[in-house]
Amino acid sequence: MSSTAMPFDLDTTLLSAVTAVVEDAGVTLRERYTTHARGVSLEEVVGEIHANDDAVLAVMREPLLRARPGSQWAEDELAGGALPGGEWWVVDPAEGNINHVHGMPDWGVTATLVRDNQPVLTVVHLPLTGDTYTATAGGGAHLNGRTLTVSAKNDLGAALIGTGQARPGESTDTFRRIGASVTAMLTAGLVVRVSVPATLQLIHVAAGRMDAFWQFSDVRSGLVAGALLVTEAGGTVTDLDGKPWNAASRDFLAAAPHIHTAALDVLASI
Secondary structure (H helix, E strand, C coil): CCCCCCCHHHHHHHHHHHHHHHHHHHHHHHHCCCCCCCCCCHHHHHHHHHHHHHHHHCCCHHHHHHHCCCCEECCCCCCECCCCCCEEEEEEEEECHHHHHCCCCCCEEEEEEEECCEEEEEEEEECCCCEEEEEECCCEEEECCEECCCCCCCCHHHCEEEECCCCCCCCHHHHHHHHHHHHHHHHHCCEEEECCCHHHHHHHHHCCCCCEEEECCCEHHHCHHHHHHHHHCCCEEECCCCCECCCCCCCEEEECCCCHHHHHHHHCCC
16 A cells, blocks of 8 residues: 655644544444443344444534545445545444444444545544544554554564454355465464454554454455554555555555565465
């Protein structure tokens, strides 16, 4: 993924506005959180997920569109593939929603401005810890204002690596590839984490706490924020052909630069 810099004064002003919106949305999502699971049947679980989305989007959509006049809204958070030209907000109002409704702590709120299929500004807020991750194209990646830097690992055999399911109902072939890739990485790496959501693994890659993350998916909302954070923290983000990643890419690999090639070699044939 390549950076497309925006004027610094615009970055600063817009980033501050987006951060305020996302953190405000985090209050709404935190108020809906319980430490016990909500819903028993599939219908009940899906209803809880949609209720979270609706409540948080109600406090995000209009403020974000006002903050960037002329921007557009990507409606389906589970959609993938290229967006039309111009600037689009790709938002996940409850990234890790399935964890939220099951009383688990791994969830947050994300908002990313995508310009011509490249993320150029992102904010990821974790309401339970109060942590806010931010990045702008050409402006670096930060956690609560502190600069983030990816891992210095140069041996895949020493690496903590992650992947996960992008959404329910993926194809049988995708599930087969996930299984085969986990087996391959268990052999090549040190430890493999398989969990959701993608963004919460990618912030660990950007912060140097994990060394790589891959996914056989093009779900934009789970990848755009982390892609920009990892890139701006000094990592390498490509598809599984080794080409620079963008929102139109079919698959995804983000890694510390010194192990990216080795990880790509493991995954490319699967």
